[in-house]
Amino acid sequence: METFSTYDPESYYDELIDAHGNPRPSAQLLVDKIESLPTGDLIFRQKAAEAMLLKMGITFNVYGRDEGTEKIMPFDIIPRIVSSRDWEQIESGLKQRIFALNEFIQDVYNEKKILKDKVVPEDLILTSRTYRKECEGFTPPRGIWCHVTGTDLVRDSDGRFYVLEDNLRCPSGVSYVLENRQVLKRTFPQVFEASRVRPVDAYPSKLLEMLEFLAPDHVQAPTIGVLTPGIYNSAYFEHSFLSQQMGVELVEGQDLVVSDGFVHMLTTKGLKRVDVLYRRIDDDFIDPEVFRPDSMLGVKGLIGVYKAGRIAMANAPGTGIADDKVIYAYVPKIIKYYTGEEAILPNVPTYICRDDTDRAYVLAHLDQLVVKAANESGGYGMLVGPHATETERAAFAEKITAEPRNYMAQPTISLSRVPTIVGDRIEGRHVDLRPYVLFGEEIYVQPGGLTRVALTKGSLVVNSSQGGGSKDTWVL
Amino acid sequence: MLSRVANAIYWMCRYIERAENVARFISVNLNLLLDMPSEKGKHWEPLVMITGDQALFEKKNPDHTQEAVIRFLTFDREYPNSILSCLAAARENGRSIREIISSEMWEHLNNFYLELADHRGLTMALEDPHRFFKIIQMRSHLFTGLMDSTMSHGEAWNFARIGMMMERADKTSRILDVKYFMLLPQADFVNTPIDNIQWTAVLKSASAFEMYRKEHHHITPRKVAGFLIFDSQFPRSIRHCIAKAQTCLHRISGSPPGSATNTAEKRLGRIKADIEYTDIDEVVDHGLHEYLDGLQTRLNQVDGAIGTTFFNLKPLIENAPQEQSQA
Numbered sequence: 001m002e003t004f005s006t007y008d009p010e011s012y013y014d015e016l017i018d019a020h021g022n023p024r025p026s027a028q029l030l031v032d033k034i035e036s037l038p039t040g041d042l043i044f045r046q047k048a049a050e051a052m053l054l055k056m057g058i059t060f061n062v063y064g065r066d067e068g069t070e071k072i073m074p075f076d077i078i079p080r081i082v083s084s085r086d087w088e089q090i091e092s093g094l095k096q097r098i099f100a101l102n103e104f105i106q107d108v109y110n111e112k113k114i115l116k117d118k119v120v121p122e123d124l125i126l127t128s129r130t131y132r133k134e135c136e137g138f139t140p141p142r143g144i145w146c147h148v149t150g151t152d153l154v155r156d157s158d159g160r161f162y163v164l165e166d167n168l169r170c171p172s173g174v175s176y177v178l179e180n181r182q183v184l185k186r187t188f189p190q191v192f193e194a195s196r197v198r199p200v201d202a203y204p205s206k207l208l209e210m211l212e213f214l215a216p217d218h219v220q221a222p223t224i225g226v227l228t229p230g231i232y233n234s235a236y237f238e239h240s241f242l243s244q245q246m247g248v249e250l251v252e253g254q255d256l257v258v259s260d261g262f263v264h265m266l267t268t269k270g271l272k273r274v275d276v277l278y279r280r281i282d283d284d285f286i287d288p289e290v291f292r293p294d295s296m297l298g299v300k301g302l303i304g305v306y307k308a309g310r311i312a313m314a315n316a317p318g319t320g321i322a323d324d325k326v327i328y329a330y331v332p333k334i335i336k337y338y339t340g341e342e343a344i345l346p347n348v349p350t351y352i353c354r355d356d357t358d359r360a361y362v363l364a365h366l367d368q369l370v371v372k373a374a375n376e377s378g379g380y381g382m383l384v385g386p387h388a389t390e391t392e393r394a395a396f397a398e399k400i401t402a403e404p405r406n407y408m409a410q411p412t413i414s415l416s417r418v419p420t421i422v423g424d425r426i427e428g429r430h431v432d433l434r435p436y437v438l439f440g441e442e443i444y445v446q447p448g449g450l451t452r453v454a455l456t457k458g459s460l461v462v463n464s465s466q467g468g469g470s471k472d473t474w475v476l
Numbered sequence: 477m478l479s480r481v482a483n484a485i486y487w488m489c490r491y492i493e494r495a496e497n498v499a500r501f502i503s504v505n506l507n508l509l510l511d512m513p514s515e516k517g518k519h520w521e522p523l524v525m526i527t528g529d530q531a532l533f534e535k536k537n538p539d540h541t542q543e544a545v546i547r548f549l550t551f552d553r554e555y556p557n558s559i560l561s562c563l564a565a566a567r568e569n570g571r572s573i574r575e576i577i578s579s580e581m582w583e584h585l586n587n588f589y590l591e592l593a594d595h596r597g598l599t600m601a602l603e604d605p606h607r608f609f610k611i612i613q614m615r616s617h618l619f620t621g622l623m624d625s626t627m628s629h630g631e632a633w634n635f636a637r638i639g640m641m642m643e644r645a646d647k648t649s650r651i652l653d654v655k656y657f658m659l660l661p662q663a664d665f666v667n668t669p670i671d672n673i674q675w676t677a678v679l680k681s682a683s684a685f686e687m688y689r690k691e692h693h694h695i696t697p698r699k700v701a702g703f704l705i706f707d708s709q710f711p712r713s714i715r716h717c718i719a720k721a722q723t724c725l726h727r728i729s730g731s732p733p734g735s736a737t738n739t740a741e742k743r744l745g746r747i748k749a750d751i752e753y754t755d756i757d758e759v760v761d762h763g764l765h766e767y768l769d770g771l772q773t774r775l776n777q778v779d780g781a782i783g784t785t786f787f788n789l790k791p792l793i794e795n796a797p798q799e800q801s802q803a
Contacts, residue, residue, distance in 0.1 A: 054590070055583055055586065055587055056579075056583060056586075230572075231568065231571055231572050236571075240571075240574040240575050241574075241575075243575045244574060244575030249478060250575050251478065252480065254480065255478050255479070255480050265478055266478065266479045266480075267477055267478055267479060268477055268478075268479055268482045268631065268635075268728065268786040268787075
């Protein structure tokens, strides 16, 4: 039966239900609604929502299977609800964090004050795989590096939010936030209206304003493009969606050419100059002349035009340095250094394997820790100690000893849970939260974000590449 | 607009038009069979001939049975001009320009493809083919209607129309070519009921039967051919398609009527003038097959010229946008 009467939050923090099994105040309306539905109706609404997503073509390709194998990103109609008090802390914490990280990136590639003051070890920066020597001495338009961020937050059993990862390169998923909302408005129209959920749909306009803000001074009406790797990229839907919502061109590398010192699009009427690119291609592939020479996705000469100030790019190349999972451990100190304030959103406690004491601790407690490589994403290059086998742990211990710089470890967080439809029952599943932050004339945090849910019972891995799904996120 | 986008929208519409034509051919043939049940085996072969892909069919199938032909023309993913392949290609093109076309168009095209690719599609096509192929045709009309009423009639729309008109002109010429070639030598059929049914079928293959009747009343091979090539108002006649394509081409380039600023316009303008100053008697005297063959070659040249004028700005880039397969 799809009801909360038998629902058990167990020992986890549940986002909708408190420890006594009662709905939290922010979730009361929703829970009442679900309880009032006739048997089978919730499942029916779930199926209707899935059908809608398939029809809208919000799918990703499943590689290595028969042609035509496409799936929707699994979606669960029971939303995650964030109270306004929780949200205030998240919003101010993210603004503070993004501001400080931007200062940090500018400093690292220019004056290097924070390194000279030995707040962050210099060799850590120089040995990072995401450090871009090509950016040294460069200041991007308006001094902004990380224009679009998707910070991963988790809530532990103590009920506090922690920052798990800063994604400062090409974070994806915001289109799911917008589409999930469209679907859920139709799934629970009355509850949605009565709950006074904050709207998320300003995002494309805010993104456009931010991109226009970056345009070179001499340009009156800038031509803006979203640069995509193409239709076979798993986030292609999002690239196309955002360019459509903003009304700007969606371009591939093959559509662009550098000529006379500017970047141009190849159009039916000849060449047209491009002034701002929201690029969704990684640094490595963006310009075969500067980075990977074998890249077929990028534009030859793009970085040259960029450094000459004749095109703006979001995000700036080089932001990956602040994404290094070992440098992450220093972010609270980075915040303090540039703002004089304590971090509003805490980090998850982190052990740095290049530090001898920390490494000894990590190696002795592998069965309790989560170990991560400095520059992997999507849930790869990671060891979840408590769920790993003896052999897997031994293999990771070897990797850590061989290359300590490249690893960090954190205690296993018992991620909070949200009631989720499983078959014909409602069960708790672990979630994280990825709010999206835009840095233009000012810093804007989209109220909500992507709630990713690990659909496998007990699993803590929420990545869509590893069986995760998503939920709508309601900020009240 | 981006050259790649113009190329994609042009081909998206060509593929949808191609899929619709295949569905219509099959539909007409199914109806024809009801009138001439004894001819069963022989009646599926011409369908494969119209496509010009007999060799591929025969490699995979020993006989021209109804089921084999329907499977081949409708569902064969290895055959690039099957309805399913056309829709898959139209959808891939559509997906790459989702932000250009309206979401109504995209959702319809997406759904059209998904339902056809579903295994229930095959079952229905074999069990209730009349209804099945009618649905395919109506869905492609619906797509055209959505395009007309939900998308701005700007440059992208004009490229879409050109793609559709070029494909339609090509298909009409093929129907006529194959049928004329097959039907005409059977002199003993002339003016028999069988003959009438066959020519009626030719007209129906181009959705032209009713409009023809209003214009000419009696069915004669010469008048049927004349109608399908030269009628200025029937929307599937070759003349009409070329005139419409030319209008769209001029809207894109901005060249005033009667002038031409690029190769595509020059070539298309020449075909249009030829058609306007020729009639069916002249064509039949010189040989209809030769005439249609020449016309198809010239249409292909226009297609090539559209490519070099708008889609492949080759000297500027190393890897030009890929060419898509031609019928």
